[in-house]
Each structure stands twice: as C-alpha cells, then as structure tokens.
Amino acid sequence: MGAAATVVGAAGFVGARLAARLRAEQREVWAPAKGDPELFERDLGTVFYCAGLTADYDARPFDTVAAHASLLSELIRADRFERLVYCSSTRLYDGQRKAEVHEAEPLVFDPADPRRVYDLSKALGENLTLARTGGRGAVARLSNVYDGQDGAPGFLSEWLIKARTSRDITLDSSPNIARDYIHLDDTAAALIAIGDRGQGVYNVAAGRLSTNADIARVFESAGWRVGFTGAANPPPPPNASAARLADLGVVARPVEDVVADYLEGLKA
CATH class of the missing domain: 3.40.50.720 (NAD(P)-binding Rossmann-like Domain)
Structure with a gap:
C-alpha cells in the first residue's frame, strides 16, 4: 500500500x-x-x-x-x-x-x-x-483540462462528447481561438x-497553444465536418512553459494526437 x-x-x-x-x-x-x-x-x-x-x-x-x-x-x-x-x-x-x-x-x-x-x-x-x-x-x-467522458466540462470536452452522436458539428466559437x-x-x-x-x-500544461482550427483539421481528417459560428481573432493567451513539469518526468500528449486516437476509437 x-x-x-x-x-x-x-x-x-x-x-x-x-x-x-x-x-x-x-x-x-x-x-x-x-x-x-x-x-x-x-x-x-x-x-x-x-x-x-x-x-x-x-x-x-x-x-x-x-x-x-x-x-x-x-x-x-x-x-x-x-x-x-x-x-x-x-x-x-x-x-x-x-x-x-x-x-x-x-x-x-x-x-x-x-x-x-x-x-x-x-x-x-x-x-x-x-x-x-x-x-x-x-x-x-x-x-x-479536457476529457471525453460524460459530463466533462469545458469547450473541448463538450466538442468530443458531441462527436459521439454527430459527424456534423457546429461550434459557437471561432476557429482562431487558441488554448493550451x-x-x-x-x-x-x-x-x-x-x-x-x-x-x-x-x-x-502542454506548453503549446492549439487553435480551434488546428483541432478541427484532426476531426476533418477523421471524417467529421466542423463549422464555427464566430470569426473573432483575439491575440493568443500567454503560452505557459511546461519545462519544469518535464523535469518531473511528465510531458503532456499533444492535443491533436489525443483527439485523433479518440476519434479512431469512435469509428471502431
């Protein structure tokens, strides 16, 4: 124990x-x-x-x-x-x-x-x-922080959950929004x-920013259609370095890779 x-x-x-x-x-x-x-x-x-x-x-x-x-x-x-x-x-x-x-x-x-x-x-x-x-x-x-489990909060979590029931997704956001x-x-x-x-x-953190458009391309490559209702183009937030976390032996997986694996699982 x-x-x-x-x-x-x-x-x-x-x-x-x-x-x-x-x-x-x-x-x-x-x-x-x-x-x-x-x-x-x-x-x-x-x-x-x-x-x-x-x-x-x-x-x-x-x-x-x-x-x-x-x-x-x-x-x-x-x-x-x-x-x-x-x-x-x-x-x-x-x-x-x-x-x-x-x-x-x-x-x-x-x-x-x-x-x-x-x-x-x-x-x-x-x-x-x-x-x-x-x-x-x-x-x-x-x-x-995101996950595809039922009830998981946050923009990307809700996006992943929607992908379970629809191959055609419209999001109330802009493709230009960037987050870690x-x-x-x-x-x-x-x-x-x-x-x-x-x-x-x-x-x-992952130590890198990904835009909604970056993630949408992963969806589209896997056979989903993704649209956005907005076109705002705000400056990106500061990118938080993850070097100290890596020194502890923890490196977050790129969001694009995790999403690709998740979508592959939905198609299986």
Whole structure:
C-alpha cells in the first residue's frame, strides 16, 4: 500500500480522476465530503486540494473565495498534513503581455475588475500554500483540462462528447481561438508527480497553444465536418512553459494526437 493521500474536491472533474488514479497505484485515499469536520482533525498525508469553482465563479464570488482560499486557510492552520498540492490555474497569467510565461513570472491583476475574483482568490491560495506550510506546499497551475467522458466540462470536452452522436458539428466559437490543452489523465499524472517530489510552482500544461482550427483539421481528417459560428481573432493567451513539469518526468500528449486516437476509437 502506498503513502496515504487526501483529495479535497474528489467529487469534481479533476479530483475524481486523481483519486481513481491514486487508488489504481495502490495508495490509500481519503476523499472527504464537503463540510466534513474530520478534515481538520485526522492525519491527512499528502493533500491534493482540487476544490474550486470555474464556470460560475462570477455569479458566486463569495463561494469562490471560500473554495479557493478560506477552506484552504483553515486546513493549513489545522496543520494535519505532510504535503500539500494546491490546484491553481494558468489563467493567472492572463494579465501578462508576453508570448511565453513561466512559473517565476510576477503576476499582474486589476483588483477593480469584478471578474478577477477567480484569479485573486487563486493567487491567495497559492500564497498560503507556498508561504504558510513550512516548505511542504507546491502549486499546480492547470491549463485547459479536457476529457471525453460524460459530463466533462469545458469547450473541448463538450466538442468530443458531441462527436459521439454527430459527424456534423457546429461550434459557437471561432476557429482562431487558441488554448493550451492537457488531457485529464496527464493532469492526474502531473499532480501525483508534484505530490511525490515537486517543490514550488508548476504549470500543468502542454506548453503549446492549439487553435480551434488546428483541432478541427484532426476531426476533418477523421471524417467529421466542423463549422464555427464566430470569426473573432483575439491575440493568443500567454503560452505557459511546461519545462519544469518535464523535469518531473511528465510531458503532456499533444492535443491533436489525443483527439485523433479518440476519434479512431469512435469509428471502431
């Protein structure tokens, strides 16, 4: 039996896959329910903090702060863990005006922008993890995580799910939108590696941007038709370097390769 782990947010998209992966590696996993007071009373081993809000953060700003920082603060103050991995986001780089960014970049936020509650609360969570755990904390900044499972959130996940039932797909987006994508399984592998031997901040990312048009070409090569309702051409987001993650032995598979394999499986 491997070292004990606690997954906070194990009912969520990332947390559920992470807990399953840890159990597959014969590790003891505790997945506390939301609000379980034992979180502050029992020995937790390595904590993977996956709790948070994504799509509805703007409508629920106070819940966002509670999930990203308040609960974390109480967990750190109780001090019942050996290691702590905090799931943050590469969205924190959005204030940068650079083509490529890395983990040591100073972050830039506008505190007057109400939509920055997500970024600022995640940044506070990062600060608590890095500065208040006595060197036992590490931060994982996740890029756009996707998967083809039922109910998987996010633009690309929904695109993959649509491909199961239709060979003719119209997407409410532009072919010019670029994102860094990392598959859910690669994300889980990265988090475990960070928990085992990581220090500091890591971009859990592929380290490269792919446009909707790049991915659409993979669909079209496999026999699907893809159309877009928009034509916006915004500047691409900063590309988050994945070099530190590679130093831990984790390299995310290119999204085009994963999508090609997924579509091949649908045709089989």
